[in-house]
Amino acid sequence: MLSNQFVISLFLLLCLPIVFFLVAPHVFSPPPRESLIPIADEIDDQILFRRASAGSSSHLSSGTPHPKLKIAFLFLTNSDLHFAPIWDGFFSGHPRSLYNVYVHADPFVNITRPGNGSVFQNAFITSAKRTSRASPTLISATRRLFATALLDDPANAYFAVLSQHCIPLHSFRFVYQSLFESPRVRTWHRSFIELISDEPRLWKRYIARGRYAMLPQVPFDKFRVGSHFFLMTRTHALLTVKDRILWRKFNLPCYRSDECYPEEHYFPTLMNMKDPEGCTGYTLTRVNWTATVKGHPYSYKPTEVSSHLIHHLRLSNHSTSYFFARKFMPTCLTPLLAIADSVIFRD
Numbered sequence: 001m002l003s004n005q006f007v008i009s010l011f012l013l014l015c016l017p018i019v020f021f022l023v024a025p026h027v028f029s030p031p032p033r034e035s036l037i038p039i040a041d042e043i044d045d046q047i048l049f050r051r052a053s054a055g056s057s058s059h060l061s062s063g064t065p066h067p068k069l070k071i072a073f074l075f076l077t078n079s080d081l082h083f084a085p086i087w088d089g090f091f092s093g094h095p096r097s098l099y100n101v102y103v104h105a106d107p108f109v110n111i112t113r114p115g116n117g118s119v120f121q122n123a124f125i126t127s128a129k130r131t132s133r134a135s136p137t138l139i140s141a142t143r144r145l146f147a148t149a150l151l152d153d154p155a156n157a158y159f160a161v162l163s164q165h166c167i168p169l170h171s172f173r174f175v176y177q178s179l180f181e182s183p184r185v186r187t188w189h190r191s192f193i194e195l196i197s198d199e200p201r202l203w204k205r206y207i208a209r210g211r212y213a214m215l216p217q218v219p220f221d222k223f224r225v226g227s228h229f230f231l232m233t234r235t236h237a238l239l240t241v242k243d244r245i246l247w248r249k250f251n252l253p254c255y256r257s258d259e260c261y262p263e264e265h266y267f268p269t270l271m272n273m274k275d276p277e278g279c280t281g282y283t284l285t286r287v288n289w290t291a292t293v294k295g296h297p298y299s300y301k302p303t304e305v306s307s308h309l310i311h312h313l314r315l316s317n318h319s320t321s322y323f324f325a326r327k328f329m330p331t332c333l334t335p336l337l338a339i340a341d342s343v344i345f346r347d
């Protein structure tokens, strides 16, 4: 009897590590968690997005005479707009009937607002909320910019997402004519966004919230990656603001912050699922990924700024040359201003 008990005890003792091994991952890794975005912010957003979905048309040319189509420039920033003087030069001399500017600035950061005469002066949107890396807050910020621009002006036809580290590589006239007057681009009227599927880290990014967290709405073969700095059509901006299904997935926090770049996946995956034919598959914002540091691309230094660099950054294998580039150190402002009129705005 005693030896029987001993054998059973021994057996249980030996089993324990096996049971622990099998059960532990389920017990000790948290279940799919709730979003970290405050519920009040999420409600604010849903109200804004619903208003934009209901109140704005994706059709542009309904009225006669045809309104001039506009480009909405959407700046997403958590610091000063270092290159505001260059952008002011870019827009200078062009009527507001051709463009609008909107800025989403993190309200928890002390940001110097460009003053009198700047296109940024009244461009800061009031719905802006806190943003941080490796979180879905950059998706929300972009959707707030879309919703605001959709509601603000029915003539906003293209939506360009930019950051404080972006600079123009051409004149405004070049950008406008390429989008609206070049027959090749105009007849497509597509979004310039990457929909990349052959990226080595894609699987790690897909399971960043848990092995099955994205299912069933987002199977791995639909999952895409692309730069957050894209140019979208009005139809696609509206589609993005209306989305609730994918947002519920991408809104979940990641287990690992080093594989967590929700904004690089949400927009390309949504476009890939809803309208891949309506996208070019490339972006018009040049970026240098040759030496990345903690997920950041290369930042150009003041000594590297030259007319040669600008000409080089414009070169593209696609239908039209690059319009914008990132990233530049804030100290590049002076050398960039020095070549703005003679190089950057000369096409």
Ligand SMILES: *[C@@H]1O[C@H](CO)[C@@H](O)[C@H](O)[C@H]1NC(C)=O
Pocket (backbone or CB within 6 Å): 110
């Ligand atoms: C923001 O800047 C102002 C003026 O420089 C300063 O007085 C204030 O303390 C700053 N606030 C924060 C939160 O850093």
Ligand SMILES: *[C@@H]1O[C@H](CO)[C@@H](O)[C@H](O)[C@H]1NC(C)=O
Pocket (backbone or CB within 6 Å): 115, 116
């Ligand atoms: C902006 O312009 C107004 C009126 O011209 C002037 O009173 C004010 O000082 C200016 N502000 C800045 C920051 O230049």
Ligand SMILES: *[C@@H]1O[C@H](CO)[C@@H](O)[C@H](O)[C@H]1NC(C)=O
Pocket (backbone or CB within 6 Å): 288, 289, 290, 291, 298, 312
């Ligand atoms: C890209 O960045 C690398 C440094 O990582 C630099 O050597 C190279 O010149 C840059 N390429 C271009 C086209 O500017």
Ligand SMILES: *[C@@H]1O[C@H](CO)[C@@H](O)[C@H](O)[C@H]1NC(C)=O
Pocket (backbone or CB within 6 Å): 315, 316, 317
């Ligand atoms: C264009 O394509 C060639 C060949 O694939 C490649 O070497 C080059 O880097 C590409 N240029 C740009 C600007 O992407």
